[in-house]
Amino acid sequence: MPTSRSYGDACGIARALDVVGERWALLVVRELLLGPQRFSDLRRALPGASSNIVADRLRELEGHGVIMRRRLPPPAGSQVYELSERGRELEPAILALGVWGVRVPFPPGPTTLSATSVLLYLRSAGRPDPASAPAVIRLELSGNVWTVRAAGGRVDVTPGEPAQADASLRADPKTFNDLLDDPAGLDAAVTGGSVDATGDLRALSLLLRSVADQASAASQGAC
Template sequence: MTLNLTYGDLGDACAAAHALDLIGDRWSLIVVRELMFGPRTARDLESSVIGVSADELKDRLQFLEHAGVVVETELGYITKTTAYALTPWGRELETILGALGRWAHGSSRFPIMTAGMTPSGVMVAMRTMVPAGSATTPEPISVAWELTDVRRPDAAPQQFRLLWTGNQFDLAEGTLEDADVTVAGDSTAWTGVVFMGFPVDAAIAEAGLRVEGDRAALDRVLGLFADTLAEAS
């Protein structure tokens, strides 16, 4: 576990400076983002945290565990597998991710057009870019996603579901039968649609995105993010 001088050690008692000591490392918030939908193994995290080495990831997980942001847990009932999950305090960082995402949209060098997004990354962004209580639908809408990352062909697809009823926008990991509309394909292609206004038909034709079901329901969801991002810019 990396040990460096903290801002406190240097004489700065600012709470924001202390927060940077805890999560200001290059990989910390990315690890947190990938854990927002539930526990992941170190192997899964190494696959989805683009650019991190196994040693760097191990170091970050140990540091975040020591800081109280992450906890080691187990998956499975018969064959137990070591995994990592956010603590309740760590989950509070979702609001920080949302605030940083909105702030970043004001950057002249916003990287989405030249980089990619993991399945968890784009879905966390969707969840955090919806201000609480501001999204209202007159009729319930349900959407299911199965997203892959073409940059990581060995990684398993991730499934997500949205249940949007009234002003409750419930986006989580998991399957959903009989969804109004289903979306499958590359997570970066979906990022272009939801956050950059790339037309759905173009993503289908050019990026292999697959959409089945009620396109009007999907357009309603996309319209919400268009409005939200317009307010953030």
């Protein structure tokens, strides 16, 4: 059941945690930072949370005005969850937590890594050469398609198919994250079949290297 627990503390930090401090709440927000998601998308991205837990967090966050629900127009007709303006204000805090968290040891046992987590890392760490020609990459992770644009020294990520792409890559999130850490492994990954890449592979390699080069002096990997 949704919780109504409170710290009973007047501090703004405590009051913020009354809203987003429940287990899985901030990870639900993280998954919505790049765009709307269906309930099934959120469940797939957060396999450690039961359907009831995800549903409870969504109800709580909606009740606090952090997220909203809407129904997509036909022919999709799906119900999606998205951040409200108030919810989008959490982005700097969540990204800062990610930067802080990469210095925390990995948890024991198997771990998961969502597509959104890797894409947030790509967007924040990617620093393509401003003098390079703009590039559009079609990226497919966990069955969802994203448009990645590298131009003007920055990387933008938006959900959905690009109108036209210079290159296309399909992989699972962990494999793509490995390539962000070690772009030199792209050819071997394509040959080995763990990655499906087509089009201008040089543009794709430059995108990967723009992240690896930026991260060379810091801890690497997705948040």
